[in-house]
Amino acid sequence: MIFYKKKNKYLSIFIFLLPSVLGLIVFGILPMLGSLSLSFSEWDIISGPPKLIGLDNFVNILKSEEFWRVLNNTLYYIILYIPLILISSLSLALLLNNNFKGIKIYRTLYYIPVITSWVAGSLIWKIVLNPQFGVLNNILNFIGLQGPGWLYDQSWAMPGIVLASIWKDVGFFGLILFSGLRGISPTYYEAAKIDGANSWQRFKNITLPLISPTLLFVIIISLINSFQLFPQVMIMTQGGPNGATQVMVERIYKYAFQYYKMGYASAFSWLLFIIVFVVTLVQMKLQKRWVHYES
């Protein structure tokens, strides 16, 4: 660690952190505390102040079959989504990180899904995933496989949503990883080439360690985000068929704003929070084994 003069150091910390931490307290921590206190209350939002009811919300949620079912659905999404998004966005970043002619055009094209609205995206995906006329099942058919019912089939609806999410997110995480790749000095690769390393060795020994801080960021953010999966579900399946794609935040939204149970929704959110927090904590502990901040 760097040696700073003491007086200087704390003044710098203070000044550099001030705007951000002020925002953190007022617009981050305070609202969280607000929702925490709501989670111990009964509140329909519209008719007067919340009423404290202790742990009832938490007890009722944990006793409900629904909570475990939507948690299960959410985890199913995560298990499918995380490995796919990591592999695809890293591949995309590597693909974009070269100097072919016209590469800038491709970089722009791949960004377009990120800014395309979910409404358009999900409509197309509904058609791509159509069991009878859809592109995907036609391809599967061609190679001799019987395509599933996708969004209309209880066990295939979630994989369908995963595919659409990958389409939407790969450009986003690909861009972040790409900017990480841009920070790696070409001199490493030149040195490795002289040493006779092949491309796999170069990837394993140079790219991966040097991009590991960005990779950690991508893993943590994509995990946090996928626990909060929401808009694509609302647009593509509304939680169906038969509840197979009901997920945590979909329930939270419904309880908060449609069922007039903000207290229940807040407690639901805090249970979700605890789960995500523990998962992230494990990630942060594990990072010491594989993330290299300095070469």
Add this chain to the structure above:
Amino acid sequence: MSHNKLKGSIFFYFSATLIAIFMLLPFFWMISTSLKSSGSVMTIPIQWIPENPGFNSYRKVFEIFPFARSIFNSVFVAVATTLITVLSSAMAAYVFAKFEFKGREILFSLYLATLMIPKQVTMIPNFLIIREIGLLNTFTGLMLPSLFNAFATFMLRQNIKTVPDSYIEAAVMEGSSQFRIFKDIILPLVKPTLATLTVITFMEAWNRYLWPLIVLTDRSKMTLPVGLSLLNGQYGEQYNLLMAGSLISIIPMLLVYIFAQKYFEKGLSVGGIKG
């Protein structure tokens, strides 16, 4: 050798184009739908080329709400939000990456914690806070929360951590102020990340919808996504209008991205420094 190179480039163009076409399908559909008359916009098989293409939907979108005004508002809000977020987050990220102090890890985990609670349940408390400060129906109230952005701070922290300590130490020896170190050493070294973050923050600020809808009540302060949401009817959407509106709103995000591309190249300008 050159044979290999040729094979490589053929492989690249082939796969890159294939992926691009696939990824852009919805985008093509948006364009095609926006050119359709209000007749049936959804058919199976998809009608890619509209029968009587026209710019009617675009004209209608312009009529429905104060369009020029809302674009101006959106540009202002998105640019200011991006500046505030990137600067304030870079400053905080520098501290988290390069200063050691008591409670640093706990403070940082509070940042991450704010990402883990669904916005659906913190929105009303946030609204009440803005009301208490007296900033309802102001652009300041809309943008002030972006002073703090855990995503941006985390991303920059990861990047600034990779800047070798020796660079900073050398500058400290020379008597540079912390502000100078931040400005002349840290920021230039993380330029690709700053560029990426600018693109992402701009996109998020530009697409932001529920918060401006709630904070701003004045019609003259309406942002573009809020205006576009008016196209949602009680009994279903008019897709051709919706797509025309969405396409217009994509343009600024695309421009920012293209502009930022320039800085993706410049990460190494300080002489292959990361070694």
Add this chain to the structure above:
Amino acid sequence: MLKRVSILLMVSILISLLGFTSGVLAQDATEVDFMTFSGSGSNLEYLNQMKEEFEKENPEIKINIMTVGYEDYFVNLQTKIAGGMAPDVYELNYENFVTYAKKNVLKELDTVIDQNEFDKSQLNEKALNAFQINDNQYGLPFSFSNVVMFYNEELFDQAGVDYPDSDWKWDDSLAAAKQIRDLGQHIYGIYQPVTFWEFYKMVEQNGGSIIDEQKKEFVINSPQNIKTLEYMIDRVQESNVMPTEAQLSGMQDWDLFKSGRVGMIVTGIWAFPDFAKNIDFEWDIAVEPGNTQKATHFFANGLVMNKKTDKSSEAFKWMSFLSASKEAAEIRVESGWELPAITDQEILSDYTEITPPENRKAVFESLNYLVTPPVIEQFAEMSDIINQQIQAARDGLKTPAEALNEAQTQLESTIEIN
């Protein structure tokens, strides 16, 4: 670079502080805030015409219209109410109206009605009564729509079936639907979605109900309800006169009708302007067929007043203008923006004269069979539970009986009828 950035930053903060915060106008007129969803989008034009008329007649009142798209209307409204900043007058659809009234956030209107000597007989009685709770008026009808059966005359001709009339029963429409279905692989007989809205109504068409007459308990799994659901589902799975979700694949019901691929569709009269403009084949409407009895559904959006408003007299003037005035009604009829809930025969006869559809009087005939949905405080939760179950049956994941039994169990354990 950084310098430029920070200067830009300072300037933008300054602009936002100075230029935009001082937006408050000094005005002598009383300002009434009005929030609406049905006035959003292309209807805003007509709403603005109404506002202009009103402000001309009442120069001492200024109306601030806030339009919000339907999807986010309630999130926005609830947040505003939580912050004590509810608009003076706002719009609620019928189901939410009941929830809001029961939660005691609406102003009871009887006193203002008397003060303003408002003549209630100007309004359609059913529509007006819909906005009463325990004999107290809590809202006025804003717009009014009902649901009828639309049919494609060309497909009927091709299949050689007689056009529907008011005497039709379920069997008649099913028979016609089957013959039309035979016209082609992608031609369907009827579209009437398996949703709560259709289900509760068809249940009544078959002499059943969702909640018993004493309003004490759910009776959703009664034998005749199971029969009703079987009828609905058979149309999808057995005879396939109605497309499955996969066959539909995201295509919207109106588009299906407009593209000439379905013989009959049960939907609201708010489709008139769109269909009149965008359909080039001949079409008409009829009263929806029933089974043991007829039952038709109406949608009403109501205008309500914030309980805490201190401008109740001005607010009421605006509400009653939108609801009952001749001027507003005329603008509505002319633009085809649903139906005004008034009794003025002159304006209503103007409405029947507009074609297509030829048989516009079916709209008023249908009013004779109106049934209202079982609205309770937990309406949204109830309809979600029912939707999930009947749609599982539609998709073939459960039998109709299993679905309704499951719905009954869930409703009993989570919903209080009040």
